[in-house]
Amino acid sequence: xxxxxxPPSALPVEDVAVALGGPPRDDARxxxxxxxxxxxxxxxxxAGAIIVGFxxxxxxxxxxxxxxDPFASNPIDSLQAPSADNWFGTDRLGRDVFxxxxxxxxxxxxxxxxxxxxxxxxxxxxxxxxxxFRGFVDDALSRIIEAILAxxxxxxxxxxxxxxGPSNLTIIIVVGLVFAxxxxxxxxxxxxxxxxxxxxxxxxxxxxxxxxxxxAEILPNVMGPVIVEFTVRLGYAVFIVATLSFLGxxxxxxxxxWGLQVFEHYGLISGGYWWPVLFPAAAIASLVIGVNxxxxxxxxxxxx
Amino acid sequence: xxxxxxxxxxxxxxxxFLLSVLxxxxxxxxxxxxxxxxxxxxxxxQAVAALNHQLGTDQPLVTQYVDQMxxxxxxxxxxxxxxxxxxxxxLWPALWRSAKLAILAFIIVVPLSILGGVYAxxxxxxxxxxxxxxxxxxxxxxxxxxxAVVLLIVFSLGLGLLPSTAAFPDGSGVLTQVKYxxxxxxxxxxxxxxxxxxxxxxxxxxxxxxxxxRTAVIKGLPQRAVLRxxxxxxxxxxxxxxxxxxxxxxxxxxxxxxxxxxxxxxxQMIFRAATQKDFPSLEAAVLVVGVVFLVSTLIADILYSVxxxxxxxxxxxx
Numbered sequence: 001x002x003x004x005x006x007p008p009s010a011l012p013v014e015d016v017a018v019a020l021g022g023p024p025r026d027d028a029r030x031x032x033x034x035x036x037x038x039x040x041x042x043x044x045x046x047a048g049a050i051i052v053g054f055x056x057x058x059x060x061x062x063x064x065x066x067x068x069d070p071f072a073s074n075p076i077d078s079l080q081a082p083s084a085d086n087w088f089g090t091d092r093l094g095r096d097v098f099x100x101x102x103x104x105x106x107x108x109x110x111x112x113x114x115x116x117x118x119x120x121x122x123x124x125x126x127x128x129x130x131x132x133f134r135g136f137v138d139d140a141l142s143r144i145i146e147a148i149l150a151x152x153x154x155x156x157x158x159x160x161x162x163x164x165g166p167s168n169l170t171i172i173i174v175v176g177l178v179f180a181x182x183x184x185x186x187x188x189x190x191x192x193x194x195x196x197x198x199x200x201x202x203x204x205x206x207x208x209x210x211x212x213x214x215x216a217e218i219l220p221n222v223m224g225p226v227i228v229e230f231t232v233r234l235g236y237a238v239f240i241v242a243t244l245s246f247l248g249x250x251x252x253x254x255x256x257x258w259g260l261q262v263f264e265h266y267g268l269i270s271g272g273y274w275w276p277v278l279f280p281a282a283a284i285a286s287l288v289i290g291v292n293x294x295x296x297x298x299x300x301x302x303x304x
Numbered sequence: 305x306x307x308x309x310x311x312x313x314x315x316x317x318x319x320x321f322l323l324s325v326l327x328x329x330x331x332x333x334x335x336x337x338x339x340x341x342x343x344x345x346x347x348x349x350q351a352v353a354a355l356n357h358q359l360g361t362d363q364p365l366v367t368q369y370v371d372q373m374x375x376x377x378x379x380x381x382x383x384x385x386x387x388x389x390x391x392x393x394x395l396w397p398a399l400w401r402s403a404k405l406a407i408l409a410f411i412i413v414v415p416l417s418i419l420g421g422v423y424a425x426x427x428x429x430x431x432x433x434x435x436x437x438x439x440x441x442x443x444x445x446x447x448x449x450x451x452a453v454v455l456l457i458v459f460s461l462g463l464g465l466l467p468s469t470a471a472f473p474d475g476s477g478v479l480t481q482v483k484y485x486x487x488x489x490x491x492x493x494x495x496x497x498x499x500x501x502x503x504x505x506x507x508x509x510x511x512x513x514x515x516x517x518r519t520a521v522i523k524g525l526p527q528r529a530v531l532r533x534x535x536x537x538x539x540x541x542x543x544x545x546x547x548x549x550x551x552x553x554x555x556x557x558x559x560x561x562x563x564x565x566x567x568x569x570x571x572q573m574i575f576r577a578a579t580q581k582d583f584p585s586l587e588a589a590v591l592v593v594g595v596v597f598l599v600s601t602l603i604a605d606i607l608y609s610v611x612x613x614x615x616x617x618x619x620x621x622x
Contacts, residue, residue: 044438143315147322150594150601152556155574156330159590162578163334163341239447243560246449247575259449266453266564270468274457281450292445296438 038301045297051290055283059106066099070256079273089275091265097276100256101283107168107257108245108287112237115172119179119237120230126180127187128214128222132195138188145181153178153236154243161249171250175240179233186229190222224302231295235288242284258284309606316602323594324376328369331587332361342385342581359385359584376591382584384577391588394573399592402558402569405470408485409492409554410547417497418543421504422536428509436501444498448557451491452564459487470565488565492557496550503546507539514538541612548604555593 039045058065068086074094082089088097130138148156153175160174194200195218203213244250245259253260258280265276335341339356356362359382360371375382381391417440424436443451460468472484511517512535520530558571566572570589577586 143318144322146319147326147594150319150323150597151326151590152553152593154556154559155590155593158559158574158578159327159330159586160334162581162586163330235445239445242447243449246447246560247563247578249578259447262449262453266449266456269453269456269461272461274461277453278457281453285446285450288445288447289442292442293438296441 035301039297042297042300044293045301048290048293048295048297051286052294055105055109055287055290058102059109062103062106066096066102068096068099070095070099070103071254072096079268079276082275088279091261091276092268092273095256097261097279100261101258101279104256104258104261104280104283105287107251107255108238108241108259108284111168111171111175111251112234112241115175115241116179116230116234116237118172118176119233120183120226122176122180123183123229124187124219124226126184128191128218130184131188131191132210132214132218141181141184145185148178148181153240157240157244158247158249161244166244166249166252168251171241171244175237179237183226183229183233186225187222190225191218194218194221228295228299228302231291231298235291235295238284238288238291242288305609308609312602312605316598320595320598323598324373324591325369327587327591327594328372331583331590332368333365335581335583338583342583355385372587376588381588384585385582386580391585394585395570395588395592398568398570398573398589401567402555402562402571404481405485405488405558405561405567405569406492406551406554408482409489409496412489413493413496413500414547416493417500418504418540420497421501421506421543422508422539424501425505425508425512425539433505437498437505440498440501442498443494444496446494447560448491448495449560449564451494452488452561455487455490456564468565470562470567485567488561488567491561492554495557496554499546499550500543504539504543507542508535511535511538541608544611545604545608548600548607551597551600555596 063070072095074090076094077086077090078092078094080086080090080094086096086098088101091097091100126141130141156178157171157174161170164170164174200213200217203217208217241250242259245257246263248260248263251257251260253264261280262277262284265273269277332338337352337356338359338361339352339354340347343352343355353362360368363371372382379392381395383389384391384394420436420440424433427433456468459466466487467484468487470484470488472481476484514534517530517534520534521527525533555570558569559575560571561567562569562571563575570593574586574589574593576582577589
């Protein structure tokens with residue numbers, strides 16, 4: 001927050017802070033440096049970052065990376081096995097599977113990321129409020145959260161998407177809304193222990209307004225769990241968005257979305273046409289594993 | 305003990321009520337005009353009104369909700385939109401078929417993942433441990449339909465060992481049924497293994513560190529006896545809890561698995577109902593899934609407290 005106000009001469013400040021018994025600001029900076037060091041030495045984080053980074057590059061520059069038009073159908077060449085021309089073969093409309101896999105990372109990344117951001121923002125606010133005030137609101141919300149959690153997220157999303165009609169924006173809103181209470185639960189647990197600490201009482205004694213205490217005092221101190229929860233949820237979001245597309249209620253044709261590609265071709269497996277299914281499926285697997293490896297690395301860095 | 309159970313059941317009933325409201329809301333309020341949503345934009349207003357009347361969706365919402373819940377309590381779940389069959393005629397056989405698949409998956413995954421978790425814990429920090437934990441969690445993170453198509457390509461198309469459908473012929477024996485259900489069950493095994501193994505591992509590590517384990521070792525008990533009598537008994541507690549919560553997850557996973565393997569379980573029923581906008585069937589099936597989840601968590605809670613007196617005496621609040 002007021003880190004910019006710290007004088008450049010670090011030593012005396014630290015001494016004063018220690019003398020006052022308050023948390024020295026340099027400690028926070030050191031902790032951050034230490035976390036970064038742990039992260040960069042974490043094999044799972046690096047591996048995950050490389051995989052996810054690759055797919056992000058594909059999502060941004062996809063069209064200019066591939067030689068063939070991923071949308072150009074060519075019925076005469078449909079369902080051709082992988083060859084030098086079509087590395088991953090062609091699908092039932094004769095479209096090049098390789099270019100569709102490369103370009104197909106965009107929708108799932110954008111939707112999963114937006115939904116997780118939405119869920120994290122709402123869930124963090126909800127968790128801060130319920131954890132800080134406790135009481136009736138907290139009890140009532142806990143019950144509602146439990147009721148929502150009694151249904152697999154995929155089922156809630158299917159019902160909502162069928163009722164509202166599928167569109168990318170609807171998927172983002174539905175998945176974000178379902179995530180919010182789950183994230184709220186994690187944040188609430190972190191807030192419960194924070195609210196008993198002295199800096200919160202101090203802020204209260206200073207007569208700070210409640211929103212200030214919540215968002216300027218407590219929030220920065222629960223950012224660790226929030227960041228970890230965000231990456232873990234991002235993995236689930238990719239899982240759910242892919243599953244919804246696979247069920248035909250997610251991303252709609254003619255998008256080269258991976259889940260949709262599997263949906264359009266899985267019936268052909270028993271006919272021997274494995275390539276339009278296997279490659280997009282492998283792409284989904286790599287993305288989900290990549291996100292989870294990043295989450296694994298972050299968890300290690302923050303939980304020390 | 306009785307007080308604890310009564311309290312858990314009461315809380316469960318409150319959650320059940322909220323769940324029914326939530327599902328009712330999604331099936332009857334969210335679509336806006338239900339009849340229009342079912343029949344599409346080109347149906348005549350009269351047909352829409354007639355369907356709404358038949359479904360009861362022209363009534364005030366509270367009346368609709370109360371009527372519907374009264375019906376559910378009497379075992380009447382309404383009729384399906386497409387075939388006008390009673391929903392319960394479709395739902396119960398479907399649920400039983402799904403249960404068979406789930407039971408097979410659990411028979412495979414529970415011993416496997418507990419063994420894996422305990423093994424990883426005994427070799428904590430080693431490469432074997434990392435392979436089991438990271439591998440298990442990665443396997444769990446991959447969507448089930450991805451596992452399904454990979455297994456299909458390898459075992460059905462490639463090796464020709466197992467059938468590509470789970471729809472076993474009517475009247476086939478138990479072994480034939482197992483053969484047909486093996487591939488779909490393994491998709492669920494891949495997803496569940498990571499979670500259960502992680503809990504078993506964490507529980508084992510914690511009880512390996514505990515004072516009672518040190519005491520048992522110091523008093524000269526053979527290692528095998530320490531493991532069996534002191535470590536495992538305590539480490540399996542959290543594992544039981546996580547197994548029960550996975551039952552709920554499993555019901556969601558079934559939607560995808562049953563669709564791919566063309567198995568007429570509750571998952572496929574939900575998918576069919578969703579694509580055909582058959583809201584009465586969808587609502588009943590989703591509600592049943594929620595109830596199965598609530599009941600299994602309740603059983604897990606009670607079982608947990610029976611096995612672990614500390615929960616019921618101390619922290620009964622949670």
